[in-house]
Amino acid sequence: MQIYEIVAGPGGIKAPDTVPTGAVTFHIQATDPEGAWLGIVKLAAGIPLEKHVENLRTAYGYGPEAMAASKAVDREFTMLGGGAVTGRTSVTFTAELTEGTYHLFDYRRVKDDGFTAARIPAVRAEAGAGPAAATALPEASVEIVQCRTDDGPRFSAPDRIPSGAAIRITNDLGQYNEAILMAVKEGATSEDVAAFFAAKSEGRKPPMTDLIRANPVGCVPLSHGRSAVVTADLTPGPYVLTTWLTDFTTARMFAVEGMHQMVTVD
Numbered sequence: 001m002q003i004y005e006i007v008a009g010p011g012g013i014k015a016p017d018t019v020p021t022g023a024v025t026f027h028i029q030a031t032d033p034e035g036a037w038l039g040i041v042k043l044a045a046g047i048p049l050e051k052h053v054e055n056l057r058t059a060y061g062y063g064p065e066a067m068a069a070s071k072a073v074d075r076e077f078t079m080l081g082g083g084a085v086t087g088r089t090s091v092t093f094t095a096e097l098t099e100g101t102y103h104l105f106d107y108r109r110v111k112d113d114g115f116t117a118a119r120i121p122a123v124r125a126e127a128g129a130g131p132a133a134a135t136a137l138p139e140a141s142v143e144i145v146q147c148r149t150d151d152g153p154r155f156s157a158p159d160r161i162p163s164g165a166a167i168r169i170t171n172d173l174g175q176y177n178e179a180i181l182m183a184v185k186e187g188a189t190s191e192d193v194a195a196f197f198a199a200k201s202e203g204r205k206p207p208m209t210d211l212i213r214a215n216p217v218g219c220v221p222l223s224h225g226r227s228a229v230v231t232a233d234l235t236p237g238p239y240v241l242t243t244w245l246t247d248f249t250t251a252r253m254f255a256v257e258g259m260h261q262m263v264t265v266d
Contacts, residue, residue, distance in 0.1 A: 002131045003027050003092065006104065008036035008085075013104050018124045022133030024097050028083035029090035037107040039082035039220040040123075042100060047076060049103070049117040060110045067251055074223070074248070079176050081169065081228035082220040089217050092231040094137055097125040107220055137229050140168035144179055144241070146222075147172045152257045155179065155241050160264045163234045169219045170227040175248050180218035181239045181263065185211050190262050193240050197255040221245065234265045 004024065006015045009031030030036040043052050055076070058069035080102070083091030102123045109115050142165045145156040153173060161167065161181075169179045184193070185208065192208050199206040218241075219230050242260040246253055 001025060002133070005029075006038060007031060008038045008106050012119055013038065013106060013121050015104055015121055015123055018126055018129040019097065020129045020131065020133045021097055021099050021125050021127050022135055023094055023137050024125070024133045025092060025094040025138075026083075027090060027092050028085050030085045030087055033087035035084070035086040035108065035215045037082070037084045037216075037220045039105045039107055040080045040095060041103050041105055042078040042080070043103055044076040049120060052076060052103075053115065053117050053120065056105065057110055057115065060107075067246070067248065070246065071248060074175050077176070077223070078226075079221045079223040080226060081222040081230070083230060083232075084178070084180050084216045084218050084220050085232075086215045086217060089232055089234065091217065093219070094229040095226075096137060097133075099125055099127060101125075137168065137227060138166060140166040140229050142167040143170070144168070145170045145172055146177050146179060146259075148174070153247060153254050153259045155259060155261050157241055157261055157263065159262070160266055161234075162266050163236055164231060166229055166231050167219075168227055168229050169222060171222045171224050174224050176221045176223050177245050177254065178219060178221050178243045179241065180216035180220075180243065181234065181241055181265070182212050182216050183214040183235065184238050184240050184262075185213060186238060188238060188240075188262075190260070193242070193255075193260050193262070194258070197242075197253060197260065201253050201256045236265050239263045239265055 006028045055069045055072045080095040083093045196206040243254045
């Protein structure tokens with residue numbers, strides 16, 4: 001299987017110019033110790049890249065303008081996921097690409113002054129470009145589904161995940177969302193996580209300030225109806241599976257609505 005390298009850092013993103021169509025696998029890593037949130041996106045045609053960038057920057061803010069921009073991003077971006085990585089932990093990521101042009105966004109740098117259209121690289125997917133890719137996503141030993149329930153938006157996921165396992169992530173929420181794992185303090189509970197996100201959403205100091213022990217690793221925004229497979233060698237221990245994004249239907253953070261789950265990585 002051919003694996004294509006993507007490296008993100010303060011100086012920009014290095015990626016191949018072309019890849020084949022089909023289920024293409026990327027190895028995503030960061031040169032910045034703080035990591036990167038590298039996403040692969042197919043943009044709606046007929047809209048300048050500068051406008052797409054402007055909408056994304058506005059969407060990562062607060063208030064009615066951010067909600068309106070988020071809905072525009074949801075309409076105009078086909079998000080195929082990607083990898084949230086740290087300086088120490090890379091991600092192997094597989095998505096299904098049809099023929100066309102894709103753009104690479106480091107969501108962690110959306111609000112930076114240097115986040116401009118000129119810094120957004122493009123990758124072209126073409127039939128016959130390099131070794132043939134598989135026609136479907138690879139098998140995965142772990143399944144995570146983002147879905148809506150009677151109790152609100154939730155993850156359907158196992159309580160234990162082996163480090164290095166192939167994880168298939170599917171978005172069935174009706175809008176784009178991410179699925180990331182963050183290491184947490186030993187003994188932390190779901191109630192601690194709920195209190196943490198409630199405080200963050202209200203601009204308060206969290207009751208447990210040392211709850212989060214590492215930057216996120218996992219799958220960055222994935223559009224509704226899409227699936228991707230990610231693999232990462234995580235340090236065993238307690239984690240929270242969650243998202244920092246906002247629910248369009250309520251204008252509240254998904255995590256505040258209960259979209260977080262305690263997970264043990266073995």
